[in-house]
Amino acid sequence: xxxxxxxxxxxxxxxxxxxxxxxxxxxxxxxxxxxxxxxxxxxxxxxxxxxxxxxxxxxxxxxxxxxxxxxxxxxxxxxxxxxxxxxxxxxxxxxxxxxxxxxxxxxxxxxxxxxxxxxxxxxxxxxxxxxxxxxxxxxxxxxxxxxxxxxxxxxxxxxxxxxxxxxxxxxxxxxxxxxxxxxxxxxxxxxxxxxxxxxxxxxxxxxxxxxxxxxxxxxxxxxxxxxxxxxxxxxxxxxxxxxxxxxxxxxxxxxxxxxxxxxxx
Amino acid sequence: xxxxxxxxxxxxxxxxxxxxxxxxxxxxxxxxxxxxxxxxxxxxxxxxxxxxxxxxxxxxxxxxxxxxxxxxxxxxxxxxxxxxxxxxxxxxxxxxxxxxxxxxxxxxxxxxxxxxxxxxxxxxxxxxxxxxxxxxxxxxxxxxxxxxxxxxxxxxxxxxxxxxxxxxxxxxxxxxxxxxxxxxxxxxxxxxxxxxxxxxxxxxxxxxxxxxxxxxxxxxxxxxxxxxxxxxxxxxxxxxxxxxxxxxxxxxxxxxxxxxxxxxx
Numbered sequence: 001x002x003x004x005x006x007x008x009x010x011x012x013x014x015x016x017x018x019x020x021x022x023x024x025x026x027x028x029x030x031x032x033x034x035x036x037x038x039x040x041x042x043x044x045x046x047x048x049x050x051x052x053x054x055x056x057x058x059x060x061x062x063x064x065x066x067x068x069x070x071x072x073x074x075x076x077x078x079x080x081x082x083x084x085x086x087x088x089x090x091x092x093x094x095x096x097x098x099x100x101x102x103x104x105x106x107x108x109x110x111x112x113x114x115x116x117x118x119x120x121x122x123x124x125x126x127x128x129x130x131x132x133x134x135x136x137x138x139x140x141x142x143x144x145x146x147x148x149x150x151x152x153x154x155x156x157x158x159x160x161x162x163x164x165x166x167x168x169x170x171x172x173x174x175x176x177x178x179x180x181x182x183x184x185x186x187x188x189x190x191x192x193x194x195x196x197x198x199x200x201x202x203x204x205x206x207x208x209x210x211x212x213x214x215x216x217x218x219x220x221x222x223x224x225x226x227x228x229x230x231x232x233x234x235x236x237x238x239x240x241x242x243x244x245x246x247x248x249x250x251x252x253x254x255x256x257x258x259x260x261x262x263x264x265x
Numbered sequence: 266x267x268x269x270x271x272x273x274x275x276x277x278x279x280x281x282x283x284x285x286x287x288x289x290x291x292x293x294x295x296x297x298x299x300x301x302x303x304x305x306x307x308x309x310x311x312x313x314x315x316x317x318x319x320x321x322x323x324x325x326x327x328x329x330x331x332x333x334x335x336x337x338x339x340x341x342x343x344x345x346x347x348x349x350x351x352x353x354x355x356x357x358x359x360x361x362x363x364x365x366x367x368x369x370x371x372x373x374x375x376x377x378x379x380x381x382x383x384x385x386x387x388x389x390x391x392x393x394x395x396x397x398x399x400x401x402x403x404x405x406x407x408x409x410x411x412x413x414x415x416x417x418x419x420x421x422x423x424x425x426x427x428x429x430x431x432x433x434x435x436x437x438x439x440x441x442x443x444x445x446x447x448x449x450x451x452x453x454x455x456x457x458x459x460x461x462x463x464x465x466x467x468x469x470x471x472x473x474x475x476x477x478x479x480x481x482x483x484x485x486x487x488x489x490x491x492x493x494x495x496x497x498x499x500x501x502x503x504x505x506x507x508x509x510x511x512x513x514x515x516x517x518x519x520x521x522x523x524x525x526x527x528x529x530x
Contacts, residue, residue, distance in 0.1 A: 150348065
């Protein structure tokens with residue numbers, strides 16, 4: 001039987017709130033077995049860019065990463081946030097080790113070819129780009145990798161990669177060696193049938209349900225790419241995918257129904 | 266027979282010069298056997314602090330690390346510089362992995378107790394604070410650690426640590442398992458008998474010579490703490506210590522006399 005691997009992705013809403021982040025790290029450190037933490041950015045990168053008067057260039061809601069913006073992403077994601085999370089987990093006796101995609105060639109990508117828009121130093125993870133053997137060796141040594149959303153192209157160029165995509169790619173790659181569960185934490189309890197009411201959690205969504213929810217416009221906006229990612233991971237062999245709140249991570253990993261939205265094939 | 270481990274410390278003069286840095290990485294990648302790269306800061310941290318209008322507080326030539334300054338050190342040293350060096354080495358087929366002291370508890374320190382002056386978030390490396398087993402495991406997996414001068418206290422606090430001190434502490438700790446050679450790279454060819462003349466290299470300095478050079482004021486200023494560090498490492502079991510130029514690293518590691526100043530007991 002393959003061992004279980006739990007991958008948790010946290011984003012800005014947790015990282016920007018020190019008390020919430022500390023509570024989350026405590027619960028994360030308590031997860032039994034092999035685990036990997038993947039993190040995004042939060043306000044720190046935007047606020048640093050603003051303080052440095054570096055303009056934020058967006059195209060249809062997506063950020064364009066010029067050289068100055070890439071440096072900020074590397075400093076904030078692979079530097080400050082990654083090391084603060086690692087130090088926080090070490091204090092909780094969780095043997096965390098921070099990684100960017102460049103470290104030991106953990107995640108290799110290619111610079112997205114410019115189409116109608118040049119998104120700049122954005123990395124699309126290569127097929128086979130996740131270094132499974134490295135992560136497996138670290139996990140077997142009792143280490144918990146903490147992965148920042150920075151990749152490299154193998155020719156010396158660091159690249160900015162979407163943190164949700166990074167989480168999905170790592171989880172999918174690890175299915176060759178582990179029974180993997182991937183938990184996307186965000187600011188809600190999960191997918192809600194009424195976005196204004198936290199009590200209206202949808203505990204489980206299948207592919208068929210998802211189509212129906214989209215048709216009835218129950219899910220829309222930013223939820224769509226998140227759910228697309230989640231269903232794609234399920235199709236690529238990730239055994240369980242949850243979308244839920246960082247504060248419920250204990251119940252989610254205990255498999256308690258209604259603690260998050262479970263994505264099923 | 267113990268295997269050989271080469272530790273190289275590079276500082277700002279190399280990091281601030283992209284062509285020099287690239288040439289150095291090429292030579293470093295070519296060093297046979299186990300190796301560790303330790304790096305300092307360079308102008309990037311000071312220039313970021315200036316752009317963010319964070320005042321530099323100094324006491325008798327030593328920087329006081331307040332919280333904002335610590336964040337900058339973590340971002341620049343453990344983030345930008347560390348990941349650029351790692352990506353650069355990966356491009357040269359050197360399997361580099363970046364570490365701060367927090368990562369896998371690589372180097373543990375204590376916040377320096379405030380005396381007459383409170384230096385702030387400065388970490389003094391603990392006796393036994395270097396995680397020898399971790400570094401040994403990484404080296405045995407064919408990985409080259411690239412270590413940033415950031416430590417942690419084991420209770421969640423990151424700390425700023427002098428890069429020369431970090432290099433000395435790691436080299437000394439590794440003597441239990443390796444025949445270690447430590448090379449401090451700086452802006453000169455080595456210790457010069459005439460500071461204005463690069464040709465007046467002193468190829469070898471013993472403890473007795475050192476006393477004499479100090480008495481005759483041949484060495485002074487910033488050279489004294491560097492040499493004190495070097496002699497201390499020799500006394501603590503590091504087999505060979507060199508002080509030289511990054512551009513001569515090939516000759517230094519080949520043991521060519523006159524390529525740097527060799528420190529001998």
